[in-house]
Amino acid sequence: MFLPHMPDVARCELSLRELNQMWRLIESSAKMNCPAEARLLLPAMVATRTGFAHLEQALVANLVQEKVRNVLAELGTQARYAIDILVRNLFERTADVGFLATDADLCSFVAAGGDDEDEVQSARQRLSDYRDKYTVYDEILLLDLDGRVLVQADPTTPVNYSRDPLLQQTLDAAGYVETFRATDLRPGKSRALVYSHRMLHPDTGEPAGVLCLCFNFDQEMDAIFAAYRDPSHRANMLLLDAQNHVISSADPLWIPAGVRVPTNADGEPQLLMFGGREYLVRTFSSDGYQGYPGPAGWKAQLMIPVDLAFRTSGDQSLADVEPALMQGLLSHAQAFSPSLHELMSSVTRTTRTIERIVWNGKVTSAANDQVGADGSHSGGINKLNTVLDQITETGERSDALFSHSIQDLYQTVLASSISEAELTSQLLVDMLDRNLYERANDCRWWALSAQLRRGLAQPSDAQTKAIADVLAYINSLYTVYARLFVYDRGGRIIASTGGDEIVGQYISGDTLSRVAALRSELDHYPESFGPSAFYGGEATYIYHAAIRHPEQTGSVVGGIGIVFDSKPELLNMLNSGVAGRASMRAYFVTPEGRVLSSTDAACAPGDVLHLDTGLLELANAADAGSGASVSRIMQHDGQYVIAACTRSAGYREFRAVEGVEQPVIAVLLQAFGPVRNELPARAAVRIERLRDTGPDFAIFYAGRTLMALRAAQIQEAVPFAKVQRTTSGGHPARLGMLDVPLAGGKKHFVWVFDLALLATGKPGTVTDNSQVMLVHLGQSVIGLLVDDLHSVQQFDTADMTDSPLSTGESALAPRLIKANQGNLLIEEIDIERLFARLRG
Numbered sequence: 129m130f131l132p133h134m135p136d137v138a139r140c141e142l143s144l145r146e147l148n149q150m151w152r153l154i155e156s157s158a159k160m161n162c163p164a165e166a167r168l169l170l171p172a173m174v175a176t177r178t179g180f181a182h183l184e185q186a187l188v189a190n191l192v193q194e195k196v197r198n199v200l201a202e203l204g205t206q207a208r209y210a211i212d213i214l215v216r217n218l219f220e221r222t223a224d225v226g227f228l229a230t231d232a233d234l235c236s237f238v239a240a241g242g243d244d245e246d247e248v249q250s251a252r253q254r255l256s257d258y259r260d261k262y263t264v265y266d267e268i269l270l271l272d273l274d275g276r277v278l279v280q281a282d283p284t285t286p287v288n289y290s291r292d293p294l295l296q297q298t299l300d301a302a303g304y305v306e307t308f309r310a311t312d313l314r315p316g317k318s319r320a321l322v323y324s325h326r327m328l329h330p331d332t333g334e335p336a337g338v339l340c341l342c343f344n345f346d347q348e349m350d351a352i353f354a355a356y357r358d359p360s361h362r363a364n365m366l367l368l369d370a371q372n373h374v375i376s377s378a379d380p381l382w383i384p385a386g387v388r389v390p391t392n393a394d395g396e397p398q399l400l401m402f403g404g405r406e407y408l409v410r411t412f413s414s415d416g417y418q419g420y421p422g423p424a425g426w427k428a429q430l431m432i433p434v435d436l437a438f439r440t441s442g443d444q445s446l447a448d449v450e451p452a453l454m455q456g457l458l459s460h461a462q463a464f465s466p467s468l469h470e471l472m473s474s475v476t477r478t479t480r481t482i483e484r485i486v487w488n489g490k491v492t493s494a495a496n497d498q499v500g501a502d503g504s505h506s507g508g509i510n511k512l513n514t515v516l517d518q519i520t521e522t523g524e525r526s527d528a529l530f531s532h533s534i535q536d537l538y539q540t541v542l543a544s545s546i547s548e549a550e551l552t553s554q555l556l557v558d559m560l561d562r563n564l565y566e567r568a569n570d571c572r573w574w575a576l577s578a579q580l581r582r583g584l585a586q587p588s589d590a591q592t593k594a595i596a597d598v599l600a601y602i603n604s605l606y607t608v609y610a611r612l613f614v615y616d617r618g619g620r621i622i623a624s625t626g627g628d629e630i631v632g633q634y635i636s637g638d639t640l641s642r643v644a645a646l647r648s649e650l651d652h653y654p655e656s657f658g659p660s661a662f663y664g665g666e667a668t669y670i671y672h673a674a675i676r677h678p679e680q681t682g683s684v685v686g687g688i689g690i691v692f693d694s695k696p697e698l699l700n701m702l703n704s705g706v707a708g709r710a711s712m713r714a715y716f717v718t719p720e721g722r723v724l725s726s727t728d729a730a731c732a733p734g735d736v737l738h739l740d741t742g743l744l745e746l747a748n749a750a751d752a753g754s755g756a757s758v759s760r761i762m763q764h765d766g767q768y769v770i771a772a773c774t775r776s777a778g779y780r781e782f783r784a785v786e787g788v789e790q791p792v793i794a795v796l797l798q799a800f801g802p803v804r805n806e807l808p809a810r811a812a813v814r815i816e817r818l819r820d821t822g823p824d825f826a827i828f829y830a831g832r833t834l835m836a837l838r839a840a841q842i843q844e845a846v847p848f849a850k851v852q853r854t855t856s857g858g859h860p861a862r863l864g865m866l867d868v869p870l871a872g873g874k875k876h877f878v879w880v881f882d883l884a885l886l887a888t889g890k891p892g893t894v895t896d897n898s899q900v901m902l903v904h905l906g907q908s909v910i911g912l913l914v915d916d917l918h919s920v921q922q923f924d925t926a927d928m929t930d931s932p933l934s935t936g937e938s939a940l941a942p943r944l945i946k947a948n949q950g951n952l953l954i955e956e957i958d959i960e961r962l963f964a965r966l967r968g
Contacts, residue, residue: 129399130192134438137191140533144184147529150522151177154515162511169512172485173519179478180526183471187530190471194537196397196408198544199437203363203410203430204395205548209555210356210365211428212704214348215414215421216559217264218306220566221323221343222420223605224262225304229325229339230601232578238270238337239329242278255281257576257649261569263780267342269313270327271295273335287313298324298338308375308423313340321345346376353378355558356551362439363432368411370425383431391429399434407431418607449761457761457768458538460801463711465541468534473896475530480897482523483917484845487826489516490920494824494839542761542770549712549772549796550757552705556714556794559701561779563608564654564692564789567671571690572652574602574612575673584616584685585677596623611662611691614675617644617684626691630662635689639672643687646674656790657724659734660691667724667733668694695733698725705796715795719748719775724792737795739764739771747773747793767799815921815947822924825945827954828901829915831884831892835955836945839920841903843868848898848913851880859966861885866900866911878902880911886965887940887957905963923947931955940965 131137155173158166166173228234237251255268259281268281275290290312298305307322314320321343329336349367357365357378365378372391377383383402390400392409399406413427462469493512574580579598583591599612603625611626619640624630634640642653655670662670669692677683702714706727713731716724721737721744731737737744739762746758759772776792813834815827824839846866853864861881869875880900884892892898892913900911923945931944940962941955 130196130434130438131188133434134192134195136536137188137195140191140529141184141188143529144187147522147526148177148181148184150525151180154518154522157518158512158515162515166489166512166515169485169489169515172481176478176482176485179481183474183478183530186471186474187533190467191533191537193397194465194468194541195438198541199408199432200395200397200410202358202544202547203408203432204412205551206356206358206363206365207410207412207428207430208707209551210352210367211412211414211422211426212417213352213356213555213559213562214367214426214428216417217348217562218321218343218422219417219420221264221341222304222306225323225325225339225341226605227574227602228258228268228341229327232330234270234339235327235330235336238272238278238327239331241272242270248279251279252281252283254576255279258573260650261573264344264348265341266344266347267314267340269340269342271338271340273299273337278337285315287315294322294324295338299326299335301326306423308345314342319345349376355554358430358432362436363430366429366431368427368429369423375426389429389431391427393427402431406434408434408437453761453763453768456804457542457800458535459804460768461538463800464545465538468537468541472531472534475527475534476896479523479527480847482519482526484847484899486516486520486523487917487920488844489519490824491826491839491842491844494826494920545770545798546759546761546772549770549798550759550774552712552714553757553772553774553794553796556701556705556716556796557774557776557792558779559704560698560716560792560794561776563697563701564669565779567608567669567690567692568652568654568789570606571671571673571688572649574690575675575688576649578678580614580675580688581678581685584614584622584675585679587616587622592622596625599623599625608693608697609690610668610693613662613689613691614686615640615689616686622686633661635687640687643672643674644684646684649676649681654789657694657718662689662691663694666695668692694725699727701725702727705794709798711800712796712798715797717744717793717795719744719791719793739773739795743771743773744793744795747775748791763803764797764799766803768801768803770796770798770800772796813918813952815919815952816949817921820922822922822927824920824922825954825956826901826920827918828899829918830913831888831890832915833884833888833955834918834952835883835887835914835941835957837901837903837957837959841905841959843902843904843909845899845901845914845917848894848900851900851911851913861966863913866902868902868909878909878911880913881966883912883914883957886962887955903959903962905959908963910963910966921947928956937961938965 155177158170158173233254234251237247240247242248251270259265259268269287270278271290272278275295277287277289280287292311292313294305294307305324307324308319310319311322313322323341323343325339326335327337327339328334353365364383366374366383366389367376369375373388374383374385377385383389389402390409391411392398392400393411395410400409409429409431411427411429414422416422489512577598579594583595595614599614603609603612611624613621613624613630615621615635619634621630621633639655646653653672657667657669659665659667660670671690672687674684675686675688677685698716702725706712706714713728715726715728715731715737717737723731723733723735723737725733743758743760757772757774759770762769762771764771773793773795825836826839826842827834827836851864851866859881863880863882865877866880867875867877882892884890892915897916899914899917901914902909902911927946929944929946931942938961940957942958943956945954945956947954
């Protein structure tokens, strides 16, 4: 069902079918032209053709599967991050409404009935001040028990009275009420997200009215869509309710709000129909944050039409990667794409089988060849060699097609991983900026608390206790803080949550002078991230705001400090980005690389993260206002990694003023495996064919050296995997036994020896390419381990020379073959000396 939408895979499938036809033609040609000579080859050819047919099916299936998986993974990443960001934002709203509903001045205003015009203006100013600090709200209202609006922050959309049932629901509830629908509190809007909380009479403790915070929902969703939607706009991002109706759409002209859409929470590779068009869909719900689950049933969803899903975007992210680095990374393909790695291994094994069939065929034809007086070969042998050459050519074409297709898909997988790493690093700095935005707002607003201002302006034991009670209540709502404390104009701490051990201590003189110098209620002072005695000596963020005299606002009477619980909160952010992926590590660092938090146990806060290629410098040099990411495939800490960095760009007005907040860079490192230090595989040496006279030589590698034996001395080659290893004593070069079939279905065992050890004194290395050549001298047969097979070639006496490196009667390679006009030397193994060595 996906293949018609993947033109590159369809082209690959067509090419594979053409190759399959070529294999059939070769098989038929051998049967017709040289049936006797090809008799032993035909069963192997049929098995090879059948094997390639199975591989063709597996390749096409894997290409489709990997492409679908990559698309769904990318959609899922965007959906998961979108709902996570939204829920974290809304959690802050639940705390805001709980705190503002206890504001002493506002509670007194509501209890008094709101009839005094001066008090109404004062209350409106206070609500406007709050909205100026928490710009996520577009309206704030105070209502009495009957639904009469006493005051609202935005007089341009007047509301005098409300009959919304949420008012009674709120009065009956001890905590906040979350409402999302149309409401008369927001006339002219089709829906509103309202957080409401009852307000108590300051004297009787009875409900006196209702506070409603109206979240600027559409603006927030637009910001999320802009940040996390597919930049090419091939996919649409949606927010859904519990019944799978669209709440918000990144492109409402495409999929409007209110319609019901199909979902795919399990990430199944399936096509879902909507509006007469088939889509790939990925749906994610939130796991909640700080115990807040988010609005019931809400989820984020990405939908991409299947006809657009597999169009290439022309990504050049891998174009500049050094070939050696890419080769090393792809050597760990089993880690990031096991199915493709297994398929590539199967293709390699089949290619090796073809090479062995051709090599054996040439050896057999050489052994059975009858050379005429003029040096010509028998007709059947010539025809067989032609068939073998066709097998070689078609095998190379098949291998090239398979390898090219799989390598392209490997790179697609890696490009997708780079894109995901960049998106994750963007999410992390966005999450951090959004969180610190709330911290900056909190300290500024709490500094306006009437109780704190009166308590510092008119100090007494009772006022100090009242301040402590206010701080304790705030901290119970805002659980992301380890400590809240208030200090007087001299910097002496008079009240604190999280333990009284710091009460009586002083803040630093530098901090006190900076707080005292804050010009207005809109200003705050953030301490640089670092160790603090107020956080048990560990590193954290501490935000300060000046507390001003209740009547003389130009006079600073003290300040409030809020200690962010950085250790768990920053780690929670990083872990939410990593999402359980064991190969991925995440860091918050300064532009200099100083670690603020890390999921890497070996990299603690305060350590320096060293990244090669100047990646942090590139991230820091990027436009600070754009939040642009930089990424690389590189080596780090002995591993091949994908590294992505994003510099904090701010949220709303947070970081709008340069130099106030400390810059932060989010770093993502996805490891794929250790750096390969071994030598690269030897490239195949091509031997030029110069003559058709002289004996045939079977050429092979042993001990990484090109060697040869006369073809007439070789029976065949088989994979080393068939050898039965032995650990008993005997000749030091003996490796094991191999059972060899005889006429009549009988078998006999032959010993297998390490030719590299015999010829060079250094043991050979067994790899997937290792072969065993069965060689004979008279009636004796042995097996020889070689690195790989090469070819069968003809050389005459003019191509021979004595070896200067092998002297004496015991040397196994007393002669050299001069190939490629003497530019390539091949050691010829003397079969008689070899057997003599083993007998001795």
